[in-house]
Amino acid sequence: MLFSNPNAKREAYPQSLQKIMSIKQANESRNWLSKWNQLSATATPLWDLRDLAKQLNVEKICVKDESYRSPLGSFKALGAPIALVRLILQLFPEKNFNAQALLAGDYQGQLGSFTAISATDGNHGRALAAAAxxxxxxCVIVLHANVSVEREEAIAAYGAEIVRIAGNYDESVERAATLARENQWYVVSDTSYEGYEIIPRDVMQGYGTIAAEIIEVSEASQREGRPFTHIFLQGGVGGMAAGLASYFWELYGVDRPTLVVVEPSQADCLYQSALNGQASNATGSVDSVMAGLACGETSPLAWKFLGESVDHFMLISDDDAVAAMRVLAAGSGNDVPVVGGESGVAGLAGLINLAGAPADAARVGLNKGSRVLIINTEGATAPSVYEELVGESGESVQKRQQSWLSIHKH
Structure with missing residues (x-):
């Protein structure tokens, strides 16, 4: 299902938004993260899928592969540590902490009384636990009923204390806020709500690293103009989409690429926000195989950026996501096999759907000259779920990937 946003604008990046998130701040965050031992020392790959582009009748499809970002397995490793560091610097100015030294553990003996708490679908909580x-x-992490034991164990492995609730993600957010108030802890969430925007902003700002790396690689190989005509971004509460959309909007202004946000049909909060012209809630059950996107409430802060920058909003089914996982894993003669997690493939699933619907593709402006960017936001962060859905383990796909790369290294 496709909705074309009547409020999308083609203009310079507004000063009002630049005061909230900017390329300058994104670059500072990137510099702070550059020495953290939980992140790759090099940029994540930008795979060029030539066979798939030909199959879907576009000029180019590139996939930014965040499964390489960190042992944590997803792009969330860029957001939580930045938010935590900025919060600590704000709370303890008298200690003159250095941001990079904080992440290096140089002040561990001075922060034992400080507690960070957050709700999560998995990846954000794991990143926050590692940063803490x-x-x-x-670190205390609140998990809702649909978070797998496998994801819980991955978070607990970084020393976090786990609190389980019977409700959904949005109820876990409420529980985290209540526990913080009762215990004088600090919520480090990627979801904004009334009176709580600074930390989610810092989380979103951390995601600018992804955009910066994309630009550095793609513009170097692009002789003129924008390297991409279309960018497909995952939904969720909107944080990742806003972090990247703001960066590309500020960089390219009126010439920004066409932005398409994709989310599960049963967790359609951003789609509903576009329909209503304001941050809104989902209308479905929210539960989805795309665990990282199973969110029922739009982040109001994220919507400040998405409401006027995203051109189209799409809904996909769980089956669409699983099919896209298998497409990425399979690879081909010219396309490297890629481990794309359930939420990581949402953008690709949306693109595949559009390619099979000529009228919708025309509305989005997809054609033989389109250069498309997809963000694979996670690898097999729940290995057993990945293997069940794809019919092959993530490790097996990685082995085939290495074999493909050894053949195509020249």
């Missing part, structure tokens, strides 16, 4: 372990503070 590095800086030396306590």
């Amino acid at each position: 372990q590095s800086v030396g503070c306590r």
Whole structure:
């Protein structure tokens, strides 16, 4: 299902938004993260899928592969540590902490009484737990009923204390806020709500690293103009989409690429926001195999950026996501096999759907000259789920990937 946003604008990046998120701040965050031992020392790959582009009748499809970002397995490793560091710097100005030294663990003995808490579908909580372990503070993570035991164990492995609730993601957000108030802890969430925007902003700003890397690689090989005509972004509460959309909007202004946001049909909060012209809630059950996108409430802060920058909003089914996982995993003669997690493939699933619907493709402006960017936001962060859905383990796909790369290294 496709909705073309009547409020999307083609203009310079507004000063009002630049005061909230900017390329300058994104670059500072990137510099702080550059020495954290939980992140890759090099940029994540930007795969060029030539056979798939030909199959879908576009000029180019590139996939930014965040499964390489960190042992944490997803792009969330860029957001939580930046938010945690900025919060600590704000709370303890008298200590003159250095941001990079915080993440290096140089002040561990000074933060034992500080506690960070957050709700999560999995990846954000895991990243926050790892960051808290590095800086030396306590971390509490609230998990809702649909978060797998496998994801819980991955978070607990970084020393976080787990609180389980019976409700959904949005109820876990409420529980985290309540626990913080009762215990004088600090919520480090990627979801904004009334009176809570600074930390989600810092999380979103951390995601600018993805855009910066994309630009550095793609513009170097692009002789003129924008390297991409279309960018497909995952939904969720909107944080990742806003972090990247703002970067590309500020960089390219009126010439920004066409932006398409994709989310599960049963977790359609951004789609509903576009329909209503304001941050809104989902209308479905929210539960989805795309665990990282199973969110029922739009982040109001994220919507400030998405409401006027995203040209189209799409809904996909769980079956669409699983099919896209298999397409990426399979690879081909010219396309490297890629481990794309359930939420990581949402953009590709949306593109595949559009390619099979000529009228919708025309509305989005997809044609033989389109150069499309997809963000694979996660690898097999729940290995057993990945293997069940794809019919092959993530490790097996990675082995085939290495074999493909060894053949195509020249």
